[in-house]
Amino acid sequence: MSFSSESPALNVKSQTFELNKIDVFCAIAYIPLLYTFKNTDGNSSFMSTELLNKSLYKAIEDFPIFAGRLRQIQPGKLKVVVDSNDLNLPKFTEAQSSMDFANFEAANFNPALLPTGAVKPTAFFTGGFQEGNIKLVDICIVKFKNGGGVVLSVNIAHVLVDGYGFNMFMHRWAEINKTLVEDCTATDFGVSNVVYSRSILQKAVPTPQKPLLSELYKMYIPGGYLSRLVAWVSPGIRGKIVESIHASADISISCFHVSRETLDQLRQSVKTISATDQRISDNDVLMAAITIAYAQSILKHKSEHPDVGLASWLKPTLLGSSSKNPKNFVTVEAADIRHRIPNANLENYSGNSAISMMMLNPIELLQMPASPEVFTQVALGVRKSTEGVTSEYIAQSINGGDAESDVVLRPLIYKARVAERLMATNFSRFTLYKTDFGWGIPQFVAPANTKIPKIATFFPAHPFKGGVYVHLVDSVSILQQMRTNSFWAERFEFAY
Secondary structure, three states: OOOOOOOOOOOOOOEEEEOOHHHHHOOOEEEEEEEEEEOOOOOOOOOOHHHHHHHHHHHHOOOHHHHOEEEEEEOOEEEEEEOOOOOOOOEEEEEEEEEEHHHHHHOOOOHHHOOOOOOOOOOEOOOOOOHHHOOOEEEEEEEEEOOOEEEEEEEEEOOOOOHHHHHHHHHHHHHHHHHHHHOOOOOOOOOOOOEOOOHHHHHHOOOOOOOOOHHHHOOOOOOOHHHHHHHHOOHHHHHHHHHHHHOOOOEEEEEEEEOHHHHHHHHHHHHHHHOOOOOOOHHHHHHHHHHHHHHHHHHHHHHHOOOOOHHHHHHHHHOOOOOOOOOEEEEEEEEEOOOOOOOOOOOOEOOOOEEEEEEEEEHHHHOOOOOHHHHHHHHHHHHHHHHOOOHHHHHHHHHOOOOOOOOOOHHHHHOOOOOOEEEEEEOOOOOHHHOOOOOOOOOEEEEOOOOOOOEEEEEEOOOOOOOEEEEEEEEHHHHHHHHHOHHHHOOOEEOO
């Protein structure tokens, strides 16, 4: 597993980055993505580990916050300290697979087939009270038998970037490596326009002008002793606690593909039934489809495996649920604010800039057969929530509401195992397939199994294939219910 190479000297100055409320919410886990590349020419120098290591360190110079150490100032307040004499350098390892790349490709690039240890066993931070020892960047390159291809397992602390910023970094790393592939003596790699200082976001976000909006108020669930304790401990201990809350031996990941044609048909169906000229996006129909199918799968599983005896009384109480039979299914999606604030100029900002938007759908509605009319109602609800992410909504999300130290941790702790809930993130608009390290674009880009249930992510498919991949993390039994849901199975092809 180990790769031994002298770490190049980094030209990084000492500096401190005060993190904001959005960053703190993400300060327990990594974003873990897998980039699969095929050696189409059989070149012996394909995706050289040595060259990737060299270009990685050069890219870090454009993202100096990646070489810092995470420090907790006080509960709910974090900073990243970059000390040029004590840099927190990336962990970079190499692993060998005994599998032929062709077999991995035939299995639709199922990450379960990668060698043990190549993919982090959990997305959560792990560590002790010395939070500064947490590696903020952890990368493993997996090389397949006979040089047929590689997988880059890239884990970047979510506290540093969101998906947009992750993609910016990968593009910069690939750009530098491609230059070195063409000329290994190159020293001119152009100029990066990345902005990582949190001050640019704070300056762009307006001051709230109204009392807390009702849709935001619903997301501020009450706190308690456990969430305050978790806010007080170090990020490493915090990650362990939240991981234990979510832990389950049978948490797995499934991947489904929906074609471009099917997405267009779903969008057109909504527009026809709603009889309006309202814009309907891919995200609207993706969210509607997974909300309906996932809710039906959850409800069917609950009916087949009901809580009985003492558990039927204790479970709602311990999970912070006011009723063991809630009336609404809750879907929460990350909404990028970069292009939602007028004249903000955030297109080069790599830090976290996604806030939550919540959709409530009556369970009674979702239990109905997924007719075009039901689907349209849910999709229009997604569109309404999306258009509701206004400047005022953004201002209140970041600068308004509950300022207590544990507020961002409450949903992860008290709502972790509430069945009628799903969180989603959309990567499908990111240019993931423009990540070219000098040997061509990836064959496949996907998330690793984060071991965090009730998480759905949408990823673009390879340009030749088109459409979108939907990745869902949950228990094996729930994932099996999704595969047999008739509405879902007719439109979304199972990959792994």
